[in-house]
Amino acid sequence: MIEVRKLTKHYGKHVAVDHVSFTIADGEIVGFLGPNGAGKSTTMNIMTGYMASTEGEVIISGHNILDEPEKAKSKIGYLPEQPPLYFDMKVDEYLNFVAEIKKVKSSQKKAMIEEIKETVRIKDVSNRLIKNLSKGYKQRVGLAQAMIGNPEIIILDEPTVGLDPKQIIEMRDVIKTLGNKHTVILSSHILSEVSAVCDRVIIINKGKIVTSETPDKLSNNLIQRSKLLSRIKGTEAEIKNAIASFPLIKHVKILGSKECDTIDVLFEGDGHTDIRESIFNAMSKSNLPVLTQQPLNLSLEEIFLEATGERNNYDKHN
Numbered sequence: 001m002i003e004v005r006k007l008t009k010h011y012g013k014h015v016a017v018d019h020v021s022f023t024i025a026d027g028e029i030v031g032f033l034g035p036n037g038a039g040k041s042t043t044m045n046i047m048t049g050y051m052a053s054t055e056g057e058v059i060i061s062g063h064n065i066l067d068e069p070e071k072a073k074s075k076i077g078y079l080p081e082q083p084p085l086y087f088d089m090k091v092d093e094y095l096n097f098v099a100e101i102k103k104v105k106s107s108q109k110k111a112m113i114e115e116i117k118e119t120v121r122i123k124d125v126s127n128r129l130i131k132n133l134s135k136g137y138k139q140r141v142g143l144a145q146a147m148i149g150n151p152e153i154i155i156l157d158e159p160t161v162g163l164d165p166k167q168i169i170e171m172r173d174v175i176k177t178l179g180n181k182h183t184v185i186l187s188s189h190i191l192s193e194v195s196a197v198c199d200r201v202i203i204i205n206k207g208k209i210v211t212s213e214t215p216d217k218l219s220n221n222l223i224q225r226s227k228l229l230s231r232i233k234g235t236e237a238e239i240k241n242a243i244a245s246f247p248l249i250k251h252v253k254i255l256g257s258k259e260c261d262t263i264d265v266l267f268e269g270d271g272h273t274d275i276r277e278s279i280f281n282a283m284s285k286s287n288l289p290v291l292t293q294q295p296l297n298l299s300l301e302e303i304f305l306e307a308t309g310e311r312n313n314y315d316k317h318n
């Protein structure tokens, strides 16, 4: 279990992390989601003992990272945003080197490295120089390094950044399998990324936790808050008439006609209801066929504004 209590980090006058508290249970896969500069890397660097906090505590499986750093750190494997690789070493050479630094018993070393290479799918490059590997392989060698010593907790800072779509899928699959044996924390600024692999998403913005939800709950909230682009068969006047007494819709924007006899309309709900069914019913009552309904997901920026309650103010001013 990981307990983070009132963690705060100042860089000079700048508050990068501001009284952040959360707990992570054994075996959970948790995603830190936040825009650039939100404080994700700083939080992770403090949790892994790379950096001291200004205030607050981090307890890793009962060990305070400041009071018992060796015991706490031995429970953690960390893949920083820039993987700590030696480019002139071959993969096997490097992993053996890391195993020595982590004081893995020599009787266990070979089997451990083989098992990890299998899990992160890098067996085929064992004898290749790291500098000649693709970004996807380099990243997975970085992950292998974090797993050496069999830590209970694995922390990954932006593990898929810079990877191509195929490499992203491979990395996601590997992360999911890690969840069987480890507690995993990863950071990302892409919502779909964390939703795809995590049991829980902690949204962090401007150094503060905005929300902590399961991906399902988060996307339900987002569907309710998202905009809906509908193509409706009918005239502008008929459509306006059908929605006139429809209180759940906060904003309606007629976008015009892109297909004969149809109008594209952008709807925005009240933030508490999934408006798709209601729009469908309202239009059918007036015999106006709804040809398509396409949710336009909120941008990450809008999600943060929404979650922090700043969006209404933002709307009013824009």
Ligand SMILES: Nc1ncnc2c1ncn2[C@@H]1O[C@H](COP(=O)(O)OP(=O)(O)OP(=O)(O)O)[C@@H](O)[C@H]1O
Pocket (backbone or CB within 6 Å): 011, 014, 016, 034, 035, 036, 037, 038, 039, 040, 041, 042, 043, 189
């Ligand atoms: N060494 C430093 N000195 C001064 N300010 C820093 C330092 N490191 C980070 N910051 C600032 O602290 C804030 C949080 O940065 P951090 O790197 O933790 O965010 P992040 O969410 O990981 O963002 P990114 O996705 O861009 O890495 C940012 O405003 C950043 O500019």
